[in-house]
Amino acid sequence: MSEITFDDPQIQQTYRAIGEKSPFVYGLTNYIAANLSANVLLAAGAGPAIGAGADWPAVFPAGAAGVWINTAAVMSNPAEVLRTVAAVASEAGTPWVLDPVAHGAGAAEYDGVVKSLVELRPAVIRGNASELISLAGGATTGKGVETTAGSDDAVEHIERLARQSGAVVAVSGATDYITDGTRTVAVPGGDARLTKVTGAGCSLGALTAGAAAVIDDAFLAAVTAHAAYARAAELAAAQVGPTGGSGSFAVALVDGLYALAN
Template sequence: MEEITYEDPAVAGGIAAIRAGSPFVYGLTNYVAANLSANVLLAVGAGPAIGAAADFPTVFPAGAGAVWINTAALISNPAEPVTAAARAARAAGTRWVLDPVAVGAGAVEYDAFVASLLDHRPTVIRGNASELTALAGGDSTGRGVETTLSSADAVGAAEELARRTGAVVAVSGPTDYLTDGTRTVAVPGGDVRLTQVTGAGCSLGALIAGALAVVPDALTATAVAHAAYAVAAERAGARTTGTGSFAVALVDELSLLAV
């Protein structure tokens, strides 16, 4: 299987393209992850807007370079604005990222809502192994937002989900696996503290959207985000000891890429 790292010219080039293009990226996410998600995008030069205020969900997707929707936005929003944002993105032809956080953890009504968003044709679906296995129709194994499977366990489910939906599917873990259903690539690296910082996975969805705004090929854009995140996490981990300083250093290291 092909591996992609930050050393691949396409990855550094993609981050440089975000900086040069300064794309507007609109997102719906949960209040826990919003701050880090915005800072991750700002660190690489994108311009984020987050939230479902008034008619944001129906208006902003048409003018955005890309959109990301973390379905835990339902924590503080009703379902309709979330659906409206997905619908508006599809209608405008704006690429968008679906992060089905906690799907498959046993909340039946929530799981049905998440599955309904697939009708609006996300460009990329990213999540952990349990989430993506459940979304693909496999056994529900998640514990809340935490996975009980390794990323390698979910490669087959991710490939099936990609073929069924037409989306690029990205499984996060010690090694990330990205697939369009035909081509599957591995992105190694990162730091274990990504699993210990609230919103770190959610923020990766935001970064994927930032890359989708400027990188034409969706699989390449997804690899750009994952490989950049992995190297920034490694560099942050090398110079910090605790999880709080790691979170700050992660944003710092992203801000130093391709400058």
């Protein structure tokens, strides 16, 4: 298995293409993560719209260059709205990213909603280890929205899920892993304070949609987003120092993503 970081010229080129092309990226996410998700996309150079206002779910996925669905959006929207966005994106050929928040945490009806979205052909499925292990058919280990498994534990499961779904699958953790079921790469780096920022993982799903919006290669898009996020977290850590708190770290993370794009 190879390692890829933001030092790779192709990764840098793909990430900076977001700012050069300024794609329209549409998403459904939960109200907790919406602000950071929008700021992450803006920092990278994309133009985000978030939410299910009026007929947006039936119109925006076809007009957008990339779409993401964080399934915790059911906090504010009926499940059918999420399915409409996924179906319209798939029908239009718009690459879309699925973030199956809290799948496998014991809410059977909710888990059924997530699985129905997988059937609508996401280009990328991105989540934490517990969520993806469960979605691949493994033992449910989630504790609410938090993982109780490490990303290393999820590798064989995400490879199976990629083969089952036809999507690229990415798991985040101390080391991120991205696979299309045949190729698997590791993306090291980041900072532990990412786990202390509400919506940090959700926003990575948004950034993945931003990368998928500018390149017709879901695998490279997912790797690019994860490598840029890891490097931005390292820049943030350097900016706030070892004693900097999670609040200043969150702001510095957005600053880091902006710096990498410019």
